[in-house]
Amino acid sequence: MATIFTKIINGEIPSYKVAEDDKHYAFLDINPVAPGHTLVVPKKEVDYIFKLEDQELADLNVFAKRVAKAMEKAMPCKRIGVTVIGLEVPHAHIHLIPINKESDMYFNKGKLTLDPKDMADMAQAIAKEFK
Numbered sequence: 001m002a003t004i005f006t007k008i009i010n011g012e013i014p015s016y017k018v019a020e021d022d023k024h025y026a027f028l029d030i031n032p033v034a035p036g037h038t039l040v041v042p043k044k045e046v047d048y049i050f051k052l053e054d055q056e057l058a059d060l061n062v063f064a065k066r067v068a069k070a071m072e073k074a075m076p077c078k079r080i081g082v083t084v085i086g087l088e089v090p091h092a093h094i095h096l097i098p099i100n101k102e103s104d105m106y107f108n109k110g111k112l113t114l115d116p117k118d119m120a121d122m123a124q125a126i127a128k129e130f131k
């Protein structure tokens with residue numbers, strides 16, 4: 001059965017898309033730990049990031065770098081934090097999170113539910129800067 005991220009990639013489930021190429025898709029996390037929290041996924045359905053082939057993992061990271069560069073321009077922050085968890089959704093993905101302090105990366109402090117208009121505006125702002 002297709003993962004929820006494959007359904008998002010295929011447009012069967014809506015998402016706040018920020019970037020896409022032929023092998024990758026990036027969209028806002030629906031329950032961000034910080035505004036602008038973005039998920040970067042390979043279109044190939046692999047349940048665990050370290051099951052990707054070396055080149056696939058390299059390509060995913062290079063795509064994530066391009067997304068992070070766009071986020072740096074669109075979101076005021078000191079750094080784009082990077083993490084991999086993968087316990088909830090069995091489809092490889094990288095979390096990119098705009099941060100100003102270490103605690104902005106804490107997943108256990110409770111997640112946010114942001115206004116849909118704010119989510120759409122953030123996604124659009126990041127998408128505009130994506131090169």
Ligand code: 5GP
Binds near residue numbers: 004015031085086089
């Ligand atoms: P992980 O698998 O890395 O533990 O967490 C999966 C992440 O995907 C979570 O941060 C969660 O909020 C996000 N997520 C789960 N389902 C959806 C969804 O349907 N849409 C979006 N945009 N994010 C989701």
